[in-house]
Amino acid sequence: MVLSHAGDVEVVGEAGDGAEALELAVGLAADVVLMDVRMPGMDGLTAAEQLAVRAPAIRVVMLTTFGEDEYVARALATGAAGFVLKDTGPQDLIHAVRAAANGHAILSPRVVRGLVDRYVTAGAGRAAEARRVVGLLTTRERDVLEMIGLGLSNAEAAERLYLGEGTVKTHVRHILIKLGCANRVQAALVARDAGLLPGD
Known part of the structure; x- marks a missing residue:
């Protein structure tokens, strides 16, 4: 709903799980995939990892909740373009998709701080x-x-x-x-x- 009102963002498909998201993204040759970390069946991380192999040009922005830093590290290793929290405001979400489409990485500040704090030792x-x-x-x-x-x-x-x-x-x-x-x-x-x- 948020993205469809962005004006310069076209939502070309929606999926209910990771397997469906993977096939849709490849089939539709999407520019950016906004992927939830937690989904039934194949989770978003697994889907992102497979997408990086099958269609490396597609940029993936992961949606996560605060405190799931281990998922962030794993997704970044697959080349994810960024991480935004699920409570991110509409304009920030649109900005993340635009940034990914333009080849930039986007990380919510709280995600960055969470990762940094994990390595404080x-x-x-x-x-x-x-x-x-x-x-x-x-x-x-x-x-x-x-x-x-x-x-x-x-x-x-x-x-x-x-x-x-x-x-x-x-x-x-x-x-x-x-x-x-x-x-x-x-x-x-x-x-x-x-x-x-x-x-x-």
Whole structure:
């Protein structure tokens, strides 16, 4: 209902379980699939994993409830384009679908923080490595990395740091390259391990 009123989003199919979602997505050559983690029969994670093999160009955004961090980690490993919580507002949900369609990853801030908190017990070796790679960043890149670790979007980071959003996007790209991270979640974990976040 929300997506059908977005104007630039066309809902081409709906499925009641993971197996049906998988076949519909492949058959319809959907651009983006909004997949619930928990579904009867084949769950959304299994469907996303199979979809990544059968139709890797299709972007998958997972819907989850707060506290299901283990599912988030598993889905990100399959290449999911993002995670949004089921209580996400209509505009944020539409934004997530648009972002995925444009090739961007989207993660709810609470999902990012939940993942980061799971790894708070990182060992000394990982912490030392995180501090080493963070040392490769410029001062401004470290500032942006801290914003990533806090789960802020590029727009929110830009506002807090008094930068243009395009500048923040450029910094994020350089950060991911320098840290050897595939996405913002991995960068957030490095920020936590390196002690950049408040309370660390």
